Amino acid sequence: MSGEAKLIIQDLCHHYPDEYTGESVHALEGINLQVYENEFVAIVGPSGCGKTTLLNIVAGLLPYREGRAMVDGNEIHGPGPDRGVVFQEHAILPWRSVARNIGHGLELQRVPKEETRRRVQEYIDLVGLSGFEDRYPHELSGGMKQRVAVARTLCADPVIMLMDEPFAAVDAQTRITLQDELNRIVMATAKTILFITHSVEEAAFLGDRCIVFSRRPGQIKTEIKIDIPREERVWKDMASNPKFTNARDEILRLVRQEVTSDDEH
Ligand SMILES: Nc1ncnc2c1ncn2[C@@H]1O[C@H](COP(=O)(O)OP(=O)(O)OP(=O)(O)O)[C@@H](O)[C@H]1O
Ligand SMILES: [Mg+2]
Structure with a gap:
Protein backbone atom coordinates (compact mmCIF):
# COMPACT_ATOMS: atom_id res chain seq x y z
CA MET A 1 0.00 0.00 0.00
CA ARG A 83 -15.63 7.53 -8.80
CA GLY A 84 -17.36 4.37 -9.97
CA VAL A 85 -20.41 3.18 -8.08
CA VAL A 86 -21.89 -0.32 -7.85
CA PHE A 87 -25.23 -0.47 -6.05
CA GLN A 88 -27.10 -3.39 -4.53
CA GLU A 89 -29.53 -3.53 -7.41
CA HIS A 90 -27.60 -3.91 -10.60
CA ALA A 91 -28.05 -0.55 -12.23
CA ILE A 92 -27.44 -1.79 -15.74
CA LEU A 93 -29.33 -0.61 -18.78
CA PRO A 94 -31.84 -3.20 -20.02
CA TRP A 95 -31.74 -1.99 -23.63
CA ARG A 96 -27.99 -2.38 -23.94
CA SER A 97 -26.09 -5.63 -24.50
CA VAL A 98 -23.52 -6.85 -21.96
CA ALA A 99 -20.65 -5.38 -23.99
CA ARG A 100 -22.40 -2.04 -24.48
CA ASN A 101 -23.30 -1.82 -20.81
CA ILE A 102 -19.69 -2.45 -19.83
CA GLY A 103 -18.42 0.10 -22.35
CA HIS A 104 -20.98 2.73 -21.36
CA GLY A 105 -18.65 4.74 -19.11
CA LEU A 106 -15.96 4.78 -21.78
CA GLU A 107 -18.49 5.98 -24.35
CA LEU A 108 -19.45 8.83 -22.04
CA GLN A 109 -15.77 9.69 -21.69
CA ARG A 110 -15.47 9.61 -25.50
CA VAL A 111 -12.71 7.02 -25.45
CA PRO A 112 -11.91 5.94 -29.05
CA LYS A 113 -13.97 2.95 -30.30
CA GLU A 114 -11.05 0.58 -30.79
CA GLU A 115 -9.68 1.15 -27.30
CA THR A 116 -13.19 0.80 -25.87
CA ARG A 117 -13.60 -2.54 -27.61
CA ARG A 118 -10.27 -3.80 -26.29
CA ARG A 119 -10.92 -2.70 -22.73
CA VAL A 120 -14.48 -4.03 -22.72
CA GLN A 121 -13.25 -7.44 -23.85
CA GLU A 122 -10.54 -7.44 -21.19
CA TYR A 123 -13.11 -6.86 -18.44
CA ILE A 124 -15.63 -9.27 -19.91
CA ASP A 125 -12.95 -11.95 -19.70
CA LEU A 126 -11.91 -10.84 -16.22
CA VAL A 127 -15.41 -11.23 -14.76
CA GLY A 128 -16.05 -14.50 -16.60
CA LEU A 129 -18.68 -13.31 -19.08
CA SER A 130 -16.92 -14.35 -22.28
CA GLY A 131 -19.50 -15.59 -24.76
CA PHE A 132 -22.22 -13.33 -23.33
CA GLU A 133 -21.04 -10.10 -24.97
CA ASP A 134 -24.15 -9.70 -27.11
CA ARG A 135 -26.72 -10.88 -24.59
CA TYR A 136 -29.17 -8.48 -22.94
CA PRO A 137 -29.71 -8.12 -19.18
CA HIS A 138 -33.03 -10.02 -19.24
CA GLU A 139 -31.12 -13.06 -20.52
CA LEU A 140 -28.74 -13.06 -17.53
CA SER A 141 -28.93 -14.43 -13.98
CA GLY A 142 -28.74 -12.07 -10.98
CA GLY A 143 -25.08 -12.98 -10.41
CA MET A 144 -24.24 -12.34 -14.05
CA LYS A 145 -25.96 -8.94 -13.97
CA GLN A 146 -23.93 -8.04 -10.93
CA ARG A 147 -20.75 -9.07 -12.79
CA VAL A 148 -21.78 -6.71 -15.59
CA ALA A 149 -22.22 -3.89 -13.07
CA VAL A 150 -18.80 -4.58 -11.53
CA ALA A 151 -17.12 -4.87 -14.94
CA ARG A 152 -18.72 -1.63 -16.14
CA THR A 153 -17.35 0.26 -13.17
CA LEU A 154 -13.90 -1.36 -13.40
CA CYS A 155 -13.71 -0.69 -17.12
CA ALA A 156 -14.17 3.06 -16.67
CA ASP A 157 -11.04 2.91 -14.46
CA PRO A 158 -12.13 5.22 -11.63
CA VAL A 159 -9.73 6.43 -8.93
N1 LIG B 1 -33.43 10.78 1.80
C1 LIG B 1 -33.53 10.68 3.13
N2 LIG B 1 -34.29 11.56 3.83
C2 LIG B 1 -34.40 11.48 5.18
N3 LIG B 1 -33.77 10.55 5.92
C3 LIG B 1 -33.01 9.64 5.28
C4 LIG B 1 -32.85 9.65 3.86
N4 LIG B 1 -32.04 8.63 3.51
C5 LIG B 1 -31.71 8.01 4.65
N5 LIG B 1 -32.28 8.61 5.71
C6 LIG B 1 -32.13 8.25 7.12
O1 LIG B 1 -30.76 8.34 7.46
C7 LIG B 1 -30.34 7.26 8.28
C8 LIG B 1 -29.21 6.54 7.61
O2 LIG B 1 -29.66 5.91 6.42
P1 LIG B 1 -28.69 5.09 5.47
O3 LIG B 1 -29.47 4.67 4.30
O4 LIG B 1 -27.46 5.85 5.25
O5 LIG B 1 -28.36 3.83 6.41
P2 LIG B 1 -27.55 2.49 6.11
O6 LIG B 1 -26.48 2.39 7.14
O7 LIG B 1 -27.14 2.45 4.69
O8 LIG B 1 -28.65 1.36 6.40
P3 LIG B 1 -28.81 -0.08 5.75
O9 LIG B 1 -27.74 -0.92 6.35
O10 LIG B 1 -30.16 -0.50 6.21
O11 LIG B 1 -28.70 0.06 4.27
C9 LIG B 1 -31.60 6.40 8.49
O12 LIG B 1 -32.15 6.74 9.72
C10 LIG B 1 -32.51 6.81 7.35
O13 LIG B 1 -33.85 6.72 7.74
MG1 LIG C 1 -27.61 1.20 3.07
Whole structure:
Protein backbone atom coordinates (compact mmCIF):
# COMPACT_ATOMS: atom_id res chain seq x y z
CA MET A 1 0.00 0.00 0.00
CA SER A 2 1.46 3.34 -0.96
CA GLY A 3 1.33 6.40 1.24
CA GLU A 4 -1.14 8.26 -0.91
CA ALA A 5 -4.73 8.63 0.29
CA LYS A 6 -7.14 8.48 -2.64
CA LEU A 7 -10.16 9.32 -0.52
CA ILE A 8 -10.00 11.73 2.40
CA ILE A 9 -12.99 12.41 4.60
CA GLN A 10 -12.64 14.96 7.38
CA ASP A 11 -15.11 15.75 10.15
CA LEU A 12 -18.03 14.83 7.95
CA CYS A 13 -21.51 15.15 9.44
CA HIS A 14 -24.87 14.82 7.77
CA HIS A 15 -28.41 15.75 8.73
CA TYR A 16 -31.36 14.96 6.50
CA PRO A 17 -34.01 17.63 6.71
CA ASP A 18 -37.53 16.42 7.39
CA GLU A 19 -39.96 18.61 5.49
CA TYR A 20 -42.98 17.40 7.45
CA THR A 21 -41.91 17.65 11.08
CA GLY A 22 -39.08 20.14 10.66
CA GLU A 23 -36.88 17.81 12.73
CA SER A 24 -33.80 16.60 10.97
CA VAL A 25 -32.43 13.05 10.93
CA HIS A 26 -28.87 13.02 12.19
CA ALA A 27 -27.29 10.40 9.93
CA LEU A 28 -23.51 10.89 10.27
CA GLU A 29 -21.36 12.46 12.95
CA GLY A 30 -17.67 13.39 12.79
CA ILE A 31 -16.49 10.88 10.19
CA ASN A 32 -12.75 10.87 9.55
CA LEU A 33 -11.58 8.30 7.07
CA GLN A 34 -8.82 7.83 4.55
CA VAL A 35 -8.66 5.17 1.88
CA TYR A 36 -5.22 4.60 0.41
CA GLU A 37 -4.22 3.59 -3.08
CA ASN A 38 -4.85 -0.12 -3.76
CA GLU A 39 -6.60 -0.47 -0.44
CA PHE A 40 -9.87 -2.33 0.10
CA VAL A 41 -11.83 -0.79 2.94
CA ALA A 42 -15.02 -2.49 4.10
CA ILE A 43 -17.64 -0.71 6.18
CA VAL A 44 -20.08 -2.57 8.40
CA GLY A 45 -22.58 -1.29 10.92
CA PRO A 46 -26.16 -1.60 12.05
CA SER A 47 -28.97 -0.94 9.61
CA GLY A 48 -29.76 2.76 9.31
CA CYS A 49 -26.42 3.91 10.75
CA GLY A 50 -25.55 6.04 7.72
CA LYS A 51 -23.42 3.80 5.50
CA THR A 52 -25.32 4.52 2.30
CA THR A 53 -25.44 8.18 3.25
CA LEU A 54 -21.64 8.22 3.39
CA LEU A 55 -21.32 6.40 0.09
CA ASN A 56 -23.80 8.75 -1.60
CA ILE A 57 -21.85 11.75 -0.36
CA VAL A 58 -18.61 10.32 -1.73
CA ALA A 59 -20.36 9.41 -4.98
CA GLY A 60 -21.43 13.05 -5.25
CA LEU A 61 -25.11 12.12 -5.24
CA LEU A 62 -25.83 13.78 -1.92
CA PRO A 63 -24.63 17.33 -1.16
CA TYR A 64 -22.97 17.84 2.22
CA ARG A 65 -22.36 20.95 4.23
CA GLU A 66 -20.46 19.86 7.31
CA GLY A 67 -16.92 18.59 6.86
CA ARG A 68 -14.88 17.73 3.79
CA ALA A 69 -14.69 14.92 1.30
CA MET A 70 -11.95 14.70 -1.32
CA VAL A 71 -10.93 12.27 -4.04
CA ASP A 72 -7.38 12.58 -5.30
CA GLY A 73 -7.17 15.96 -3.61
CA ASN A 74 -10.31 17.32 -5.30
CA GLU A 75 -13.24 18.38 -3.20
CA ILE A 76 -16.37 16.39 -4.08
CA HIS A 77 -19.11 18.52 -5.63
CA GLY A 78 -21.18 16.03 -7.60
CA PRO A 79 -20.63 12.78 -9.48
CA GLY A 80 -17.55 12.33 -11.66
CA PRO A 81 -15.64 9.70 -13.61
CA ASP A 82 -13.05 9.50 -10.82
CA ARG A 83 -15.63 7.53 -8.80
CA GLY A 84 -17.36 4.37 -9.97
CA VAL A 85 -20.41 3.18 -8.08
CA VAL A 86 -21.89 -0.32 -7.85
CA PHE A 87 -25.23 -0.47 -6.05
CA GLN A 88 -27.10 -3.39 -4.53
CA GLU A 89 -29.53 -3.53 -7.41
CA HIS A 90 -27.60 -3.91 -10.60
CA ALA A 91 -28.05 -0.55 -12.23
CA ILE A 92 -27.44 -1.79 -15.74
CA LEU A 93 -29.33 -0.61 -18.78
CA PRO A 94 -31.84 -3.20 -20.02
CA TRP A 95 -31.74 -1.99 -23.63
CA ARG A 96 -27.99 -2.38 -23.94
CA SER A 97 -26.09 -5.63 -24.50
CA VAL A 98 -23.52 -6.85 -21.96
CA ALA A 99 -20.65 -5.38 -23.99
CA ARG A 100 -22.40 -2.04 -24.48
CA ASN A 101 -23.30 -1.82 -20.81
CA ILE A 102 -19.69 -2.45 -19.83
CA GLY A 103 -18.42 0.10 -22.35
CA HIS A 104 -20.98 2.73 -21.36
CA GLY A 105 -18.65 4.74 -19.11
CA LEU A 106 -15.96 4.78 -21.78
CA GLU A 107 -18.49 5.98 -24.35
CA LEU A 108 -19.45 8.83 -22.04
CA GLN A 109 -15.77 9.69 -21.69
CA ARG A 110 -15.47 9.61 -25.50
CA VAL A 111 -12.71 7.02 -25.45
CA PRO A 112 -11.91 5.94 -29.05
CA LYS A 113 -13.97 2.95 -30.30
CA GLU A 114 -11.05 0.58 -30.79
CA GLU A 115 -9.68 1.15 -27.30
CA THR A 116 -13.19 0.80 -25.87
CA ARG A 117 -13.60 -2.54 -27.61
CA ARG A 118 -10.27 -3.80 -26.29
CA ARG A 119 -10.92 -2.70 -22.73
CA VAL A 120 -14.48 -4.03 -22.72
CA GLN A 121 -13.25 -7.44 -23.85
CA GLU A 122 -10.54 -7.44 -21.19
CA TYR A 123 -13.11 -6.86 -18.44
CA ILE A 124 -15.63 -9.27 -19.91
CA ASP A 125 -12.95 -11.95 -19.70
CA LEU A 126 -11.91 -10.84 -16.22
CA VAL A 127 -15.41 -11.23 -14.76
CA GLY A 128 -16.05 -14.50 -16.60
CA LEU A 129 -18.68 -13.31 -19.08
CA SER A 130 -16.92 -14.35 -22.28
CA GLY A 131 -19.50 -15.59 -24.76
CA PHE A 132 -22.22 -13.33 -23.33
CA GLU A 133 -21.04 -10.10 -24.97
CA ASP A 134 -24.15 -9.70 -27.11
CA ARG A 135 -26.72 -10.88 -24.59
CA TYR A 136 -29.17 -8.48 -22.94
CA PRO A 137 -29.71 -8.12 -19.18
CA HIS A 138 -33.03 -10.02 -19.24
CA GLU A 139 -31.12 -13.06 -20.52
CA LEU A 140 -28.74 -13.06 -17.53
CA SER A 141 -28.93 -14.43 -13.98
CA GLY A 142 -28.74 -12.07 -10.98
CA GLY A 143 -25.08 -12.98 -10.41
CA MET A 144 -24.24 -12.34 -14.05
CA LYS A 145 -25.96 -8.94 -13.97
CA GLN A 146 -23.93 -8.04 -10.93
CA ARG A 147 -20.75 -9.07 -12.79
CA VAL A 148 -21.78 -6.71 -15.59
CA ALA A 149 -22.22 -3.89 -13.07
CA VAL A 150 -18.80 -4.58 -11.53
CA ALA A 151 -17.12 -4.87 -14.94
CA ARG A 152 -18.72 -1.63 -16.14
CA THR A 153 -17.35 0.26 -13.17
CA LEU A 154 -13.90 -1.36 -13.40
CA CYS A 155 -13.71 -0.69 -17.12
CA ALA A 156 -14.17 3.06 -16.67
CA ASP A 157 -11.04 2.91 -14.46
CA PRO A 158 -12.13 5.22 -11.63
CA VAL A 159 -9.73 6.43 -8.93
CA ILE A 160 -11.95 4.68 -6.40
CA MET A 161 -14.74 2.13 -6.64
CA LEU A 162 -17.68 2.62 -4.30
CA MET A 163 -19.75 -0.50 -3.68
CA ASP A 164 -22.93 -0.54 -1.59
CA GLU A 165 -24.07 -4.08 -0.76
CA PRO A 166 -23.25 -5.18 -4.31
CA PHE A 167 -23.88 -8.87 -3.65
CA ALA A 168 -26.85 -8.63 -1.30
CA ALA A 169 -29.45 -9.59 -3.88
CA VAL A 170 -27.87 -12.85 -5.07
CA ASP A 171 -28.13 -16.32 -3.53
CA ALA A 172 -25.57 -17.51 -0.98
CA GLN A 173 -23.61 -19.75 -3.33
CA THR A 174 -23.36 -17.11 -6.06
CA ARG A 175 -22.34 -14.59 -3.46
CA ILE A 176 -19.36 -16.71 -2.42
CA THR A 177 -18.35 -17.09 -6.06
CA LEU A 178 -18.62 -13.33 -6.63
CA GLN A 179 -16.54 -12.65 -3.51
CA ASP A 180 -13.82 -15.03 -4.72
CA GLU A 181 -13.96 -13.34 -8.12
CA LEU A 182 -13.80 -9.84 -6.69
CA ASN A 183 -10.76 -10.85 -4.68
CA ARG A 184 -9.11 -12.16 -7.83
CA ILE A 185 -10.03 -8.94 -9.67
CA VAL A 186 -8.55 -6.84 -6.86
CA MET A 187 -5.31 -8.82 -7.20
CA ALA A 188 -5.30 -8.44 -10.98
CA THR A 189 -6.20 -4.75 -11.17
CA ALA A 190 -4.98 -3.20 -7.88
CA LYS A 191 -8.08 -1.05 -7.49
CA THR A 192 -8.96 1.18 -4.57
CA ILE A 193 -12.31 0.17 -3.13
CA LEU A 194 -14.75 1.37 -0.49
CA PHE A 195 -17.19 -1.46 0.11
CA ILE A 196 -20.31 -1.43 2.26
CA THR A 197 -21.79 -4.67 3.47
CA HIS A 198 -24.09 -6.16 6.09
CA SER A 199 -22.08 -9.34 5.99
CA VAL A 200 -19.35 -9.55 8.59
CA GLU A 201 -17.87 -12.57 6.79
CA GLU A 202 -17.75 -10.67 3.51
CA ALA A 203 -16.01 -7.72 5.20
CA ALA A 204 -13.41 -9.98 6.84
CA PHE A 205 -12.86 -11.93 3.64
CA LEU A 206 -12.43 -8.95 1.32
CA GLY A 207 -11.20 -6.04 3.41
CA ASP A 208 -7.66 -4.92 4.12
CA ARG A 209 -9.36 -2.87 6.80
CA CYS A 210 -12.84 -3.08 8.21
CA ILE A 211 -14.45 0.05 9.61
CA VAL A 212 -17.18 -0.61 12.15
CA PHE A 213 -19.85 2.08 12.45
CA SER A 214 -21.81 2.84 15.58
CA ARG A 215 -25.57 3.01 15.42
CA ARG A 216 -27.08 6.26 14.13
CA PRO A 217 -25.79 8.92 14.05
CA GLY A 218 -23.08 6.87 12.41
CA GLN A 219 -19.63 7.36 13.84
CA ILE A 220 -16.54 5.26 13.33
CA LYS A 221 -16.50 2.98 16.33
CA THR A 222 -13.27 1.24 15.49
CA GLU A 223 -11.27 -0.22 12.67
CA ILE A 224 -9.80 -3.67 12.30
CA LYS A 225 -6.87 -4.52 10.08
CA ILE A 226 -7.13 -7.80 8.25
CA ASP A 227 -3.64 -8.78 7.38
CA ILE A 228 -4.20 -11.73 5.05
CA PRO A 229 -2.35 -11.77 1.71
CA ARG A 230 -4.79 -11.67 -1.21
CA GLU A 231 -3.47 -14.98 -2.59
CA GLU A 232 -4.50 -16.69 0.64
CA ARG A 233 -8.01 -15.33 0.49
CA VAL A 234 -9.87 -18.29 -0.94
CA TRP A 235 -13.16 -19.29 0.67
CA LYS A 236 -12.36 -22.97 1.00
CA ASP A 237 -9.34 -22.13 3.22
CA MET A 238 -10.94 -19.45 5.36
CA ALA A 239 -12.45 -21.62 8.12
CA SER A 240 -8.96 -22.81 9.05
CA ASN A 241 -7.32 -19.38 8.84
CA PRO A 242 -7.14 -17.87 12.34
CA LYS A 243 -6.49 -14.37 10.97
CA PHE A 244 -9.82 -14.58 9.18
CA THR A 245 -11.81 -16.21 11.99
CA ASN A 246 -10.40 -13.82 14.62
CA ALA A 247 -11.19 -10.75 12.51
CA ARG A 248 -14.66 -12.04 11.71
CA ASP A 249 -15.45 -12.81 15.36
CA GLU A 250 -14.16 -9.44 16.51
CA ILE A 251 -16.16 -7.51 13.90
CA LEU A 252 -19.26 -9.51 14.76
CA ARG A 253 -18.82 -8.76 18.46
CA LEU A 254 -18.46 -5.03 17.77
CA VAL A 255 -21.48 -4.86 15.47
CA ARG A 256 -23.58 -6.87 17.95
CA GLN A 257 -22.73 -4.38 20.69
CA GLU A 258 -24.22 -1.63 18.57
CA VAL A 259 -27.33 -3.57 17.64
CA THR A 260 -27.89 -4.65 21.23
CA SER A 261 -27.50 -1.14 22.62
CA ASP A 262 -29.98 -0.07 19.91
CA ASP A 263 -32.55 -2.46 21.36
CA GLU A 264 -32.15 -0.96 24.80
CA HIS A 265 -33.29 2.43 23.58
N1 LIG B 1 -33.43 10.78 1.80
C1 LIG B 1 -33.53 10.68 3.13
N2 LIG B 1 -34.29 11.56 3.83
C2 LIG B 1 -34.40 11.48 5.18
N3 LIG B 1 -33.77 10.55 5.92
C3 LIG B 1 -33.01 9.64 5.28
C4 LIG B 1 -32.85 9.65 3.86
N4 LIG B 1 -32.04 8.63 3.51
C5 LIG B 1 -31.71 8.01 4.65
N5 LIG B 1 -32.28 8.61 5.71
C6 LIG B 1 -32.13 8.25 7.12
O1 LIG B 1 -30.76 8.34 7.46
C7 LIG B 1 -30.34 7.26 8.28
C8 LIG B 1 -29.21 6.54 7.61
O2 LIG B 1 -29.66 5.91 6.42
P1 LIG B 1 -28.69 5.09 5.47
O3 LIG B 1 -29.47 4.67 4.30
O4 LIG B 1 -27.46 5.85 5.25
O5 LIG B 1 -28.36 3.83 6.41
P2 LIG B 1 -27.55 2.49 6.11
O6 LIG B 1 -26.48 2.39 7.14
O7 LIG B 1 -27.14 2.45 4.69
O8 LIG B 1 -28.65 1.36 6.40
P3 LIG B 1 -28.81 -0.08 5.75
O9 LIG B 1 -27.74 -0.92 6.35
O10 LIG B 1 -30.16 -0.50 6.21
O11 LIG B 1 -28.70 0.06 4.27
C9 LIG B 1 -31.60 6.40 8.49
O12 LIG B 1 -32.15 6.74 9.72
C10 LIG B 1 -32.51 6.81 7.35
O13 LIG B 1 -33.85 6.72 7.74
MG1 LIG C 1 -27.61 1.20 3.07
